[in-house]
Amino acid sequence: xxxxxxxxxxxxxxxxxxxxxxxxxxxxxxxxxxxxxxxxxxxxxxxxxxxxxxxxxxxxxxxxxxxxxxxx
Numbered sequence: 001x002x003x004x005x006x007x008x009x010x011x012x013x014x015x016x017x018x019x020x021x022x023x024x025x026x027x028x029x030x031x032x033x034x035x036x037x038x039x040x041x042x043x044x045x046x047x048x049x050x051x052x053x054x055x056x057x058x059x060x061x062x063x064x065x066x067x068x069x070x071x072x
Contacts, residue, residue, distance in 0.1 A: 011038040021046050 006012050016022040021042055028050030032041065057066055 005032050005036055006038050006041055008038070012041060015042055016045065019046070026050055 013022075015038065016025075019042070025045055026048040028048075030044055030049065031051050032044075055070065057069065061069075
């Protein structure tokens with residue numbers, strides 16, 4: 001939980017466990033702007049609404065170089 005996204009940690013963690021959202025949470029970057037209710041945060045987690053990043057990998061690039069591109 002990033003500090004400042006929701007005011008009370010338990011208003012997020014308890015319902016997430018109850019609704020089993022915590023078991024199917026996708027890894028990634030979740031972007032939150034402005035004020036967020038615990039419900040809106042849980043909805044975003046349930047949808048798997050992560051920020052996507054587009055990456056272009058040139059043909060023939062060695063795997064070790066691809067790994068360094070994806071790491072950044």
